[in-house]
Amino acid sequence: MYIEYLSLVNFRNYARLELTLPQGPVLLHGANAQGKTSLLEAIYYLATCNSPYTVSDWQMINWQAEQDIIPFARLSADVVTSRSPLERVEITLVQDRNGSDQHTRKDIRLNGVPKRVMDLVGQINVVLFLPRDLSLIEGSPAERRRYMDATLCQTDRAYCESLDTYEKLLPQRNALLRRIGEGQSGLEELAFWDVQLAEHGARLIAGRQRLLRELESIAQHSHLDLTGRREMLEISYQPSFTPTLDGDGQMSFNVRGLDLHRQMEPEEIAPQFLQALEIGREEHVERGMTLLGPHRDELRFQINQRDVGLYGSRGQTRTAILSLKLAELEWMRDCIGEWPILLLDDVVAELDADRRVYLLDRIDGATQSILTTTDPGVFSASFLQKAAVWQVAEGRISTG
Ligand SMILES: Nc1ncnc2c1ncn2[C@@H]1O[C@H](COP(=O)(O)OP(=O)(O)O)[C@@H](O)[C@H]1O
Ligand SMILES: [Mg+2]
Incomplete structure (x- = not known):
């Protein structure tokens, strides 16, 4: 499966993003604090209605929007799967201010029809790789x-x-x-x-x-x-x-x-x-x-x-986690009968050369994978040639 189109309004530091995504690998690069992780977070959120980073949804609404009468964030993805040519998944987060109480209301829609969180299960499937995965062990x-x-x-x-x-x-x-x-x-x-x-x-x-x-x-x-x-x-x-x-x-x-x-x-x-x-x-x-x-x-x-x-060394822990995440990917592929979307946040640079080659080789056939890095230099020339290499700066993505 893959996301063909992504639209974000007031999500983190993306005041407004309209993005057509290709199949195959996409490499997002840029300095720290530009919005690389936030983009992966948005896709993960559309898939699971959960953030891997935050517990309170209102933290994801753009700070500037807090001045608005009704602060909200909207995430929307057009996804193509083997079962359906196009499906639109939309989540709107609306901040309800009740005195000092901050509460976020979620409005979920599939092809424009209001749905419950449960209905999202299986609409978009993702496997997310994070440096923080080490904390699993x-x-x-x-x-x-x-x-x-x-x-x-x-x-x-x-x-x-x-x-x-x-x-x-x-x-x-x-x-x-x-x-x-x-x-x-x-x-x-x-x-x-x-x-x-x-x-x-x-x-x-x-x-x-x-x-x-x-x-x-x-x-x-x-x-x-x-x-x-x-x-x-x-x-x-x-x-x-x-x-x-x-x-x-x-x-x-x-x-x-x-x-x-x-x-x-x-x-x-x-x-x-x-x-x-x-x-x-x-x-x-x-x-x-x-x-x-x-x-x-x-x-x-x-x-x-x-x-x-x-008793594991740091290296052993890293390898065990990499093995686990690759297993998760295979497992999900078996479950859903196609490649899930892969999201790799800053993980490739952390690996030594052998593991890097192994990982990139194993995900080579993915329908869509989105990787982030501060340093595109760690990727091989052949990978860079295959990938869409885009720069992220201050909540904007240049696809040129
Ligand atoms: N709700 C929000 N509104 C606006 N900016 C935010 C919000 N939450 C986080 N940010 C900022 O968005 C920026 C991008 O963060 P991030 O996506 O983690 O960057 P990167 O992964 O490129 O290092 C950071 O400067 C962060 O402080
Ligand atoms: Mg980041």
Whole structure:
């Protein structure tokens, strides 16, 4: 798939941008703080309704627009996919000022028809490479969960719906736990919440298990290639609650990798998850929170059976992440049956010569890839010849 036309109004430092994009590689170059990352962010936002950088949407509205009576930003892309010749995806962010409260309203349209966030799933698929991806190994478990969710949400609407529901159920169950602790509610009231939490949680667990199994088997190949066949990469899913494969009712609460030899289905996991919630009720009431479930899952990376987060060198971490991102790309291609749009923000310059060649070679066949750099000199002459090389300066793009 590829974006044929992109239009931005009041998005970050783009007061107004109208851009026709070609297929193949596009290299955006320019000094720092000119708008390279913002352009990739806009495309990522159109694909996912999420920013990889900011949590509050109003930060994306151009500062100058804040003077306006109703500050807004509008993003719009015409996308061509193998299933449809042209689809227009439009998101308008409108700042609602309610006293000191800043709230952003989102208006989403597909071909002019108002839609919900969920309806965006699968309209534009992207794989984003960032230098910050290293924090997937070095950072907190929450970042790894966000990675799994963001990846699955792009391709699997049912997963996305269950995630949304789970994230609403969890604080409600937690509030009830606290009320029970204070003697204002009874333990039996948990039953209703537990059944739903188990049902949706089981879908998340099954989805994550599937994703990681598939990513691991693809990533292992790249990682062997990149390390002269010396390093075996393993990516293991460690759900906070470990369902057993044979369903014999034996429950283990140890944090250890889930046996990945067989894919478990949500229907097998849900009753076990429910049982674990029931067994845990009293402790959950005591602590005032739900102590197990997908919101506490982990995933670990190992090289030759050693944890990369704990023992990996910087170089090994970098290579593992590159293997993972390339696996994500292959995985998404398999899921959607065509190349997703690739967005590479400042990553090529960070790699050594061998990895650079490997990466550019692996993405060579992409329908559309947009790369940014401050230094086009790190790209080979043959790449520069193939690519559209554009300069970004102060929120303007010169395509000349
Ligand atoms: N809401 C906003 N309105 C206007 N400018 C913004 C907004 N948010 C960020 N910026 C500015 O936009 C500029 C471009 O940032 P960025 O896209 O990250 O640049 P680059 O990737 O080229 O280094 C920066 O100077 C940043 O401070
Ligand atoms: Mg940048």
